[in-house]
Amino acid sequence: ANCLTPGKYLVIDESMNQWLGTGMPNLKKVPRKPHPIGQEFKTLADHHTFCIVQMDTVSDPTPKEYDDDPGMRKLTATVKRLVKPWFGSGRTVIADSWFGSPDMTTMLSDLGLYSIMQVTKRRYWPRGMPITDIVEQVEEADGSFYTMRKDSGSGRIFTCAYRDKKVKAFISSCGTTRLTGQRTFIGSGGQLVTIQRPAVVDEYESHKSE
Numbered sequence: 001a002n003c004l005t006p007g008k009y010l011v012i013d014e015s016m017n018q019w020l021g022t023g024m025p026n027l028k029k030v031p032r033k034p035h036p037i038g039q040e041f042k043t044l045a046d047h048h049t050f051c052i053v054q055m056d057t058v059s060d061p062t063p064k065e066y067d068d069d070p071g072m073r074k075l076t077a078t079v080k081r082l083v084k085p086w087f088g089s090g091r092t093v094i095a096d097s098w099f100g101s102p103d104m105t106t107m108l109s110d111l112g113l114y115s116i117m118q119v120t121k122r123r124y125w126p127r128g129m130p131i132t133d134i135v136e137q138v139e140e141a142d143g144s145f146y147t148m149r150k151d152s153g154s155g156r157i158f159t160c161a162y163r164d165k166k167v168k169a170f171i172s173s174c175g176t177t178r179l180t181g182q183r184t185f186i187g188s189g190g191q192l193v194t195i196q197r198p199a200v201v202d203e204y205e206s207h208k209s210e
Helices: 074-086 102-109 130-138 200-205
Strands: 009-018 035-044 052-059 092-095 115-117 145-152 155-164 166-172 179-186 191-198
Touching: 035 074, 052 074, 074 092, 092 200, 102 115, 102 145, 102 155, 102 166, 115 179, 115 200, 130 155, 130 166, 130 191, 155 191, 155 200, 166 200, 179 200
Parallel strands: 009 092, 092 115
Antiparallel strands: 009 035, 035 052, 115 166, 145 155, 155 166, 179 191
């Protein structure tokens, strides 16, 4: 954080440090990972250089900064620690559905950061923006989308449900639904299909962790 000035996009994800057979603290097993046994970290990377610039340990019993803040979930406290050096910088945080929630979007907005995150957990959906209503409004055609917006004391939050073979939902405090990006894939009939994507979806897909 002191040696590198990141670009516009800060990408948050999980990383595993592979176990090589020697003693290792905080050892855990995460079956879904390519190297399932090792140390797990929550990491923040600069999309411009692909450098990981912040790391936060997982399964460490020692309380960390923000863990004891009233009403703050552990995951929200973790993200707040990761982005701390860039409070108020106006950068955009990109994260997958493990991190995506209205609380996370609001917290980042209050810290002077924008965000675009995928969201899947029904219990994290914004009040007044029910997931079933949004998803059911998306038509069957690939590329169809539907959006809802909610204004709060922390600023604007909007959600976008978008069909790309299946419906994906995103929660964001920035971006637009103007059709800008394109995606080409092989359709069910074996033909190449090209669809346009809303700008907020294209921005997420272009900068998410690989």
